[in-house]
Amino acid sequence: MSVVLVINSGSSSLKYQLIEAEGGTTLATGLIERIGDANGGHAKHRDETTDAAAGTWEADVEVPDHSAAFDVMLDAFAGTGPSLEVNAPVAVGHRVVQGGARFFEPTVITDLVKINIDELAPLAPLHNPANLEGIEAAQRAFPDVPHVAVFDTAFHQTMPPAAYTYAIDRAVAAKHRVRRYGFHGTSHRYVSRAAAEYLGRPIEELRMIVLHLGNGASACAVSGGRSVETSMGMTPLEGLVMGTRSGDIDPAVLPYLQHRAGFDANGIDDLLNKRSGILGLGGHRDMRDLVAASQDGDDAATLALEVYTHRIRSYVGAYAAQLGRVDAIVFTAGVGENAALVREWSLGGLEGFGVEVDVEANRERGSGARRISTDASRVAVLVVPTNEELEIARQTLEVVEA
Numbered sequence: 275m276s277v278v279l280v281i282n283s284g285s286s287s288l289k290y291q292l293i294e295a296e297g298g299t300t301l302a303t304g305l306i307e308r309i310g311d312a313n314g315g316h317a318k319h320r321d322e323t324t325d326a327a328a329g330t331w332e333a334d335v336e337v338p339d340h341s342a343a344f345d346v347m348l349d350a351f352a353g354t355g356p357s358l359e360v361n362a363p364v365a366v367g368h369r370v371v372q373g374g375a376r377f378f379e380p381t382v383i384t385d386l387v388k389i390n391i392d393e394l395a396p397l398a399p400l401h402n403p404a405n406l407e408g409i410e411a412a413q414r415a416f417p418d419v420p421h422v423a424v425f426d427t428a429f430h431q432t433m434p435p436a437a438y439t440y441a442i443d444r445a446v447a448a449k450h451r452v453r454r455y456g457f458h459g460t461s462h463r464y465v466s467r468a469a470a471e472y473l474g475r476p477i478e479e480l481r482m483i484v485l486h487l488g489n490g491a492s493a494c495a496v497s498g499g500r501s502v503e504t505s506m507g508m509t510p511l512e513g514l515v516m517g518t519r520s521g522d523i524d525p526a527v528l529p530y531l532q533h534r535a536g537f538d539a540n541g542i543d544d545l546l547n548k549r550s551g552i553l554g555l556g557g558h559r560d561m562r563d564l565v566a567a568s569q570d571g572d573d574a575a576t577l578a579l580e581v582y583t584h585r586i587r588s589y590v591g592a593y594a595a596q597l598g599r600v601d602a603i604v605f606t607a608g609v610g611e612n613a614a615l616v617r618e619w620s621l622g623g624l625e626g627f628g629v630e631v632d633v634e635a636n637r638e639r640g641s642g643a644r645r646i647s648t649d650a651s652r653v654a655v656l657v658v659p660t661n662e663e664l665e666i667a668r669q670t671l672e673v674v675e676a
């Protein structure tokens with residue numbers, strides 16, 4: 275059995291899964307939230323090998339930092355199961371968000387790799403420092419197994435220069451590594467392969483648009499299994515409207531707000547990353563709450579939904595033109611997999627482009643991959659659940675076995 279522990283550490287959270295990577299079986303899942311919060315944090319852990327209530331543990335916990343969160347995770351395994359002795363991980367796989375132009379493959383973590391991840395932190399200030407803390411804590415807890423970094427940016431390293439280059443002064447861009455890197459690559463890669471499998475066609479002959487709509491959201495044009503264009507940029511702020519992030523905005527708004535409204539650089543950063551998106555527009559960062567508010571007649575919530583789906587439609591059109599032909603449009607992640615209304619509004623009115631959503635099929639709830647377009651639709655519209663953790667576990671195992 276090749277068990278891999280997968281760690282996804284965010285700025286204030288630690289998500290983990292214990293996975294039997296060859297069979298793709300999840301043995302345990304967990305989430306520790308509000309790390310570093312003065313009022314304390316919260317932990318949830320599930321032993322997926324049992325249906326019994328005793329397999330679930332949840333509690334308020336003291337977690338000043340990621341190292342403490344790691345101890346909470348280890349205690350949860352010891353107290354609730356499954357046993358980490360019986361299911362000893364052969365490796366630990368880590369989600370690392372920014373790998374720059376340096377990392378285009380999953381990489382065994384050495385001291386030099388950690389220095390590189392640290393150097394890339396200015397290009398993902400919300401994500402990389404947290405990823406590193408998670409790595410340090412995990413290495414202390416599991417000193418005898420290899421640790422592997424799987425980068426969000428890696429899948430997008432196949433983008434052509436025309437897609438990743440910003441039209442600014444070349445010297446400034448080169449000196450400061452300002453270019454599009456793209457994120458959610460692990461998900462875009464997994465989902466595009468799963469979509470090809472569902473369609474029963476070799477991925478080499480498919481052109482598709484993958485819409486990863488979670489808290490963060492990004493679109494990706496995938497041609498022959500390779501990313502050729504994606505909507506997130508140098509950082510995970512560009513592109514689609516997100517839970518709290520603005521996505522695309524006229525860059526001139528930034529100096530304008532600095533001069534006119536007393537924002538400094540940090541204030542702008544905070545505004546665009548944490549107080550914008552559907553939260554800023556509609557007062558809810560969670561899509562479920564936004565849809566409910568809109569259905570209760572809240573006009574601000576409805577406008578937020580309109581802006582959110584209008585932006586998606588714009589990207590679908592742009593990527594269709596870049597690809598020249600579209601075989602499939604694929605929705606994934608929390609919003610993409612669950613919010614029928616978002617899917618309907620995003621692709622409504624595209625019949626002229628061969629995209630015909632089957633309203634009934636779209637509204638039906640389902641769990642696995644499924645088709646939500648009509649039989650007559652030239653473009654297959656699919657919902658395909660993502661599984662970043664399984665993809666990280668598989669890639670980790672591949673590196674370790676090589």
Ligand SMILES: Nc1ncnc2c1ncn2[C@@H]1O[C@H](COP(=O)(O)OP(=O)(O)O)[C@@H](O)[C@H]1O
Pocket residue numbers: 487488489490517559560561562563607608609612613
């Ligand atoms: N049934 C649902 N209907 C609408 N939105 C949903 C539903 N379930 C989850 N979501 C949304 O999915 C988003 C979270 O997606 P997820 O992929 O889990 O994000 P992340 O991994 O970035 O934290 C939230 O906005 C949440 O409201």
Ligand SMILES: CC(=O)OP(=O)(O)O
Pocket residue numbers: 371426457458488489490491510
């Ligand atoms: C890169 C990124 O935005 O990740 P997340 O959606 O997990 O915030």
Ligand SMILES: [Mg+2]
Pocket residue numbers: 488489607
């Ligand atoms: Mg996610």
